[in-house]
Amino acid sequence: MAFETSSNTHVPSPVLAIDEGRLLDYLADNVPSFMNVQRLVVLMFDHGRSNPTYLIKTGAKQYVLRKKPPGQLLPSAHKIEREYQVIAALQDTRVPVPRAICLCNQAAVIGTPFYVMEHVQGTIFVDPNLPSLSSSQRRAVYWQMAAALASLHDVKPSDVGLGRFGHPTGYCRRQVERWWKQYRASVADVASDEVTQLKQWLESNIPRDDGLQKAGHITHGDFRIDNLVFSNEDEPRVKAILDWELSTLGDPWADVAYSCLQYYGPRSSPLAGISSPCPDGIPTEDEYVGWYCSMRGVKKPSRQQWAFYAALALFRIAAITQGVYARALQGNGVSEGDQIANFPKVVDALACRALEIIRLQDTAQPASRKSELQISALGKPSVSGTGFDAPPRVRTLAASLHRFMEETVLPAEEVLNAHACSPERWAMPPVMQELKRKAKQQRLWNLWLPSHMASEIRDVVSQGRSKDEADLLLGPCLSNLEYSHLSEIMGSSQWAPEVFNCSAPDTGNMELLARFGSPEQQRKWLIPLLDGSIRSCFAMTEKAVASSDATNIQSSIVRDGDWYVVSGRKWWISGAMHPLCRICIFMGKTNLQASTYRQQSMVLVPMETPGVKVLRPMLVFGCDDAHVGHAEIDFNGVRVPKENLIWGEGRGFEMAQSRLGPGRLHHCMRLVGMAERGVELMVQRAKGRSAFGQPLAENAAVQAVIAKARVDVEAARLxxxxxxxxxxxxGIKGARHKISEAKVMVPLAAQRVLDAAMQLHGGTGVSDDTPLARLWVQARTLRIADGPDEVHLLSIAKAELRRRSRL
Incomplete structure (x- = not known):
């Protein structure tokens, strides 16, 4: 499909109609060429779904008007002021743009701000297959498209007054955050699994130089074939680039990938892609990108890099499509008809296409890559070449964390251990407060908080705080894979996670509040938890039932007017004995008549609420784990406001499953660090002791023990x-079996390593003179905590049987 720019118009609907008289009055007063115009004819273009676009006829001349749509708009969307700014700045460059006429920020003139530019006569191609053109003309269109984009990226922003047009660094991360927010703001209910998975993958695969670029390029943001006006010639050329709403300073490869959407678009959707076989004359994607690179003198991205940019392009168009659909439902959308009703399916199809590209890239790794055992910057073994290596910024963080552990945390272990055995053990150790203060100073704080979650709560966290304060609370915003490298380091000491505000159960509770809590719940409880000024606990396990099956819980949460009444006895409530524990997330049943997995709910219970009675600290292998501790608590008719309910009634089981996934994995991450420390102490002992006339390190049996320990640690780490x-x-649902596998294997491997280390130390190994006994207790306990091995084995077996039945 193709059309002339002046012919594809219609009379605007009442919602989008413009008061022609008021518009003419404004233009006559502000634009000299309109001074003697007596009448305007205003028609609306059929194409364009974001900002309503109009053809303005004055008789002999024609102009184009772009305005913001009416109604409630998504945050940061429809910035027509930026469109006008960039078009005006590029007037005297090689970039083909229409001539800018005027910008009006006064909504009173025609209802919303607008700008006017000259009308460029030519052809717009909507179908990327270009069926009306010959083979040579198709090739010319795509060549011109690449050339126009290259000319834009060659412009130095500061040369045209756009040096402050946007942030030159962190573009890709901001794009993921922005389009996720736009998508969520346009979705009436729960985000689709496909879009959520895509967002999570993008956050975890941000290009390494995203935050390192010293100068950005002008990016169009929506560079597609249907946003270009071509001349009506035998060899078409680009006369104008349209729709600059999303332009900014950023990564040019994002523009290039977006211009390749026609190679990825689901063919059954309104965003149809190139048909198969490809029409004669249309280049392959690789050839098209090669043209662009040749014009600019740059290298092509790697396969892995290109997969990210292609997935980002599809993620962006999916979010835009969802926004168009949302505006149509409100009655202020530009596009109408049956096609709009199909847009939610289009959004999911686009996300699925992106996930397919990612999977293809993952399975197309060069066969020549070899795994190689190297010594990391931390002085500990790590497997590189597996695809799980830490990126540069994480290696820098890891080096700082390791140094802080060696110089500050490990030397404080003796004092912390002594405090845990003293009469004052349930009070906050002064040394812990000091360690936390120093960790904040070093910005080694909230390392666990994933990037997607940080972006969702940034607005709440930023209220009343400076940017630096907010950034500290949000941490470095890592992926789960990136955090794994740091969590292993923290795991080498039982005290370390609290030092960096990365300890259970707080991380799981903070994640739950970030994902499901109301803004008021986040302000009241999440912010202090992120700051470390309070601690929390999670009450789910019950003494009278097998709580490994959460549907067994018997505690109740009963609605009573504006209150909920909470009743039940819980035990193994980790962190409840901590002197700073102020809030408990309580899981109970709100509706026994609902389906099995919709009976449970979660509610916030402040620890000082009447009816909350701590019965005793629980002992683990005879140790009370002070100053943190685990408690048995009776909740007897505890009344809390209805606003303390999290998310909604019947969502408790769903939240519990969501919370436990990352939490289980965090434990496994730390267990690898515990096992690594066990190996380290084992080697030191073998080198420093002799028995029966021979150093232990030269004993073949001891060497075999050390070797088996190394095998266990490497397997657990991978x-x-x-x-x-x-x-x-x-996401959690897709990775649950891998998490279960790790939850079974890693605690057992760590237990074996620590047991061997204790054995090699003899009596010293089971004393408090080394951390081995305490670490072993944690490893052994974690074979039960967060689901016993048997539950995870059952889940793994069922998954394997289902998989094999499909083969």
Whole structure:
């Protein structure tokens, strides 16, 4: 499909009609060429779905008007002021743009701000197959398209007054955050699994130089064939680039990938792509990108890099499509008809296409890559070449974290251990407060908070705080895979996670509040938790039932007017004995008549609420785990406001499953660090002791023990990294079996390593003179906590049987 720019118009609907008299009055007063115009004819273009676009006829001349749509708009969308700014700035460059006429920021003139530009006569191609053109003309169209984009990216922003047009760094991360917000704001209910998985993968695969570029390029943001006006010649040329709403400073490869959408568009959708076989004359994607690179003198991105940019392009168009659909439902959309009703399916199809590109890239790794055992910057073994390596910024963070651990945390272990055995053990150790203060100073804080979650709560966190304060609370915004490298370092000391505000159960509770809490709940409880000024606990496990099956819980949450009445006895409530524990997330049943998995709900219970009675600290292998501790608590008719309900009645089981996925994996991450420390102490002991006239390090039996420990640690590390990578790419639901596999294997491997280390130390190994006994207790306990091995094995077996039955 193709059309002349002046012919594809219609009379605007009443919602989008313009008061021609008021418009003429404004133009006559502000634009000299309109001074003697007596009458305007205003028609609306059929194409264009974002900002309503009109053809303005004055008799001999024609202009184009672009305006913001009416009604409630999505945040940061429809910035027609930026469109006008960039078009005006590019007037005297090689970039083909219409001549800018005027900008009006006064909504009172025609209802919303607008700008006017000259009308460029020519052809717009909507169908990327170009069926009306010859083979040579098709090739010319795509060549011109690449040339126009190259000319834009060759412009130095500061040369045309656009040096401050946007942030030159962090473009890709901001794009993911922006389009996720736009998508969520346009979705009436829960985000689709496909779009969520795509967002999570994108966040975890941001290009390494995204935050390092010193100068950005002018990017169009919506560079597609149907946003170009071509001349009506035997060899078409680009006369004008339209629709600059999304332009900014950023990564030019995002523009290039977006201009390749026709190679990816689902053919059954309104965003149809190139048909198969490809029509004669149309270049392949690789050839088209090669033209662009040749024109600019740059290298092509790697296969992995290109997969990210292509997925980002599809993610962006999916979010835009969802926004168009949302505006149509409100009655202020530009496009109408049956096609709009199909847009939610189009959004999912686009996300699925992106996930397919990602999967193809993942399975197309060069066969020549070899795994190689190297010594990392931390002085500990790590497997590189597996695809799980830490990117540069994480390696920098890891080096800082390791240094802080060696110089500050590990030397404080003796004092912390002594405090845990003293009469004052349930009070906050002063040294812990000091360690946390120093960790904040080093910006080693909230390392666990994933990037997608940080973007969702940034607005709440930023209220009343400086940008630096907000950034500290939000942490470095890592993926699960990236955090794994840091969590392993923290795992080498039982005290370290609290130092960096990365300890359970707080991380899981903060994640739950970030994902499902109301803004008021986030302000009241999430912010203090992120700051570390309070701690929290999670009450789910019950003494009277097998709580490994959460549907068994018997505690109740009963609505009573504006209150909920909470009743039940819970135990193994980790963190409840902590002196800073202020809030409990309580899971109970609100509706026994609902389906099995919709009976449970979660509610926030402040620990000082009447009826909350701590019965005792629980002992683990005879140790009370002070100052953190685990408690048995009786909740007897505890009344809390109805606003304390999280998300909604019947969503408790769903939230519990969501919370436990990353939490289980965090434990496994730390277990690898515990096992690594066990190996380190084992080697030190073998080198420093002799028995029966021979150094232990020269004893073949001891060497075999050390070797088996190394095998256990490496296997555990790879399993954790693989599960973390899956969690980033396919989400909790898709990665649950990998997480279960890690939850079974890693605690047992760590237990074996620590047991061997204790054995090698003899009596010292089971004393408090080394951390081995405490670490072993944690490893052994984690074979039960967050689901016993048997539950995870059952889940793994069922998944394997289903998979094999499909073969």
């Amino acid at each position: 399993m954790v990294l693989s599960a973390a990578d899956a969690l980033d790419k396919v």
